[in-house]
Amino acid sequence: MRQWYEFYSQKYQFVPQSVAQLPWGHNRLIITKIKDIEIAEFYCAETAKNGWDIDELYELVNNTNTWIEEEKNSYTVIGVNKNSQGNALQMANYFYETGIFHYTQPNFHYFDIE
Numbered sequence: 077m078r079q080w081y082e083f084y085s086q087k088y089q090f091v092p093q094s095v096a097q098l099p100w101g102h103n104r105l106i107i108t109k110i111k112d113i114e115i116a117e118f119y120c121a122e123t124a125k126n127g128w129d130i131d132e133l134y135e136l137v138n139n140t141n142t143w144i145e146e147e148k149n150s151y152t153v154i155g156v157n158k159n160s161q162g163n164a165l166q167m168a169n170y171f172y173e174t175g176i177f178h179y180t181q182p183n184f185h186y187f188d189i190e
Contacts, residue, residue: 083107083116094121105131132176142167153183 080103084091095103098120106123110116137144137154140161146153156167164182172180 080104080107084113087113092117092120094124097124109134132174136171136174136176140167140170 080091084095094117098106102123103120106116106119110119136142142160143155144152145155154167154171156162156164160167162170164184168180168182171177
């Protein structure tokens with residue numbers, strides 16, 4: 077409870093409604109895995125609205141040999157490499173088809189190793 081208060085009191089005098097309406101287990105999971113208040117608020121609002129939790133995302137990442145590069149308010153950047161279950165386009169389609177994401181888009185980065 078103290079950790080929860082300390083996390084949100086950085087920005088708010090009172091806990092936001094989207095946070096307060098979630099079960100304690102969901103809140104605990106979110107504040108232990110996410111250190112940015114705005115990202116935590118996004119996951120709280122989406123969880124309340126769609127009935128999903130952050131564990132679904134982490135399970136997908138673990139099952140596909142991908143990783144979370146960056147998380148922002150409205151998007152998550154997921155990285156792939158040759159050990160992933162597919163290339164960027166295949167993984168974008170896979171993550172979209174789960175129904176957790178409303179939109180996915182592959183983004184390709186090429187690195188000159190020479």
